[in-house]
Structure formats: C-alpha cells, structure tokens
Amino acid sequence: MSKTQKSVRSAKLLKYVETALLSLGKARKHAKKLAKHEKRAIAALLEVEALVEDAKSCNCKKSKKKKSSKKNNADKSRNSTSANSYVNGDKSDDALMVTAADIDEPLLSIKSLENTLDTPRDGQADELHLISGIGPKLEELLHGLGIYHFDQIANWTQAEIDWVDDYLQFSGRIERDNWIEQAKALAAGGRDEYVRVFGKEPR
Numbered sequence: 001m002s003k004t005q006k007s008v009r010s011a012k013l014l015k016y017v018e019t020a021l022l023s024l025g026k027a028r029k030h031a032k033k034l035a036k037h038e039k040r041a042i043a044a045l046l047e048v049e050a051l052v053e054d055a056k057s058c059n060c061k062k063s064k065k066k067k068s069s070k071k072n073n074a075d076k077s078r079n080s081t082s083a084n085s086y087v088n089g090d091k092s093d094d095a096l097m098v099t100a101a102d103i104d105e106p107l108l109s110i111k112s113l114e115n116t117l118d119t120p121r122d123g124q125a126d127e128l129h130l131i132s133g134i135g136p137k138l139e140e141l142l143h144g145l146g147i148y149h150f151d152q153i154a155n156w157t158q159a160e161i162d163w164v165d166d167y168l169q170f171s172g173r174i175e176r177d178n179w180i181e182q183a184k185a186l187a188a189g190g191r192d193e194y195v196r197v198f199g200k201e202p203r
Contacts, residue, residue: 042141046168049135110159116146126150130186130194130202133177141168150187153179 125148
C-alpha cells in the first residue's frame with residue numbers, strides 16, 4: 001500500500017471517528033432530555049394518583065368556604081416552584097422551563113435517605129398503600145427508594161420528610177396527609193391500632 005493510499009485511508013478513519021463521536025454526543029443529549037421528561041411524567045402520574053386517592057376519601061359535605069380555602073392554598077403551593085407548577089397543572093412556558101438541577105439536585109440538608117433496605121425484611125413488605133395518600137404507583141416508587149415497612153416511614157426525621165417530599169415533588173403532601181402518624185399506628189398494631197388512633201379503618 002502506497003503512502004498516498006495510507007493517507008487517504010487514515011483520513012477516512014478519522015472522519016468515521018469524528019462522525020461516531022458526534023453521534024454519541026447527540027445521543028447523550030437526547031438521553032438527558034428523555035430522563036427529564038420521564039421525571040416530569042412520573043411526577044404528574046403521582047399527582048394524579050394522589051388526587052384520585054383524595055377523591056376516594058373526600059368528605060363531600062365540606063362547605064364551599066373550606067373548598068375555596070383549599071383552592072387558595074393549592075394556588076400558593078403551585079406558585080412555589082416552576083417544577084411543582086408543572087405537576088399541578090400550570091402549563092405556562094415558565095412552568096415548563098425546568099432545569100436538570102431543579103429535578104436532580106434539590107438543595108436539601110441531606111442527599112439521600114439513611115433508613116433504607118435492599119429488600120423487605122423476611123421477604124415481605126408492609127402494605128404501604130394502607131397509608132392515606134399512598135397509592136400503588138407511589139408504593140412502588142417507595143420500594144425503589146428502599147422503603148418497605150411502616151416503621152421506616154414512622155421514623156423519618158424532618159430532613160428525610162423534606163427530602164422525600166422534594167424527590168416526589170409533593171409540595172408538603174407527606175405532612176398534609178399525616179403519613180408519619182399513620183405509619184406509627186400501623187407499625188405499632190396494624191389495623192386495630194389505626195382504628196383506635198384515627199377512629200376509622202385504614203383504606
């Protein structure tokens with residue numbers, strides 16, 4: 001093979017490498033966009049699930065005044081961050097401009113949960129969906145975080161509550177729905193203790 005042929009071949013190989021690197025760069029950018037959209041979709045699904053659970057346990061005899069107050073509180077919550085605005089239904093351009101930092105790097109006092117498990121104890125997870133506010137999809141996501149038992153939720157610190165609340169983009173839902181007290185009752189004595197504490201069956 002002559003020097004000219006070698007030179008031509010080398011030039012072609014370099015071109016192929018450059019093309020491959022360019023394609024790889026584009027693929028990575030596309031993957032990041034897909035990851036952000038997936039997070040948004042999950043957050044939206046969780047909010048829908050939460051709204052359905054609220055509707056199931058709602059007291060339809062509430063006064064219009066209370067409903068109005070609840071709506072005002074929801075409006076304030078929607079305006080707290082652009083990401084939460086998107087989840088709660090505000091589809092303005094500003095609400096859609098969510099950066100990766102907004103979703104993936106919450107400015108919290110802890111970076112992850114500490115009281116987590118790789119698998120449920122004795123291979124059997126508690127029925128976390130008995131806690132009002134936790135539906136099947138959310139139960140699955142909690143399992144993904146290593147949360148399988150009532151006592152794990154019952155022992156969350158305020159920092160852990162804030163972390164989970166931010167991770168799930170729930171705008172304070174954990175405390176509004178009183179997950180901790182519900183989990184404490186269920187951990188202490190199951191359904192019987194829940195009924196004793198709250199005067200009703202867990203859903």
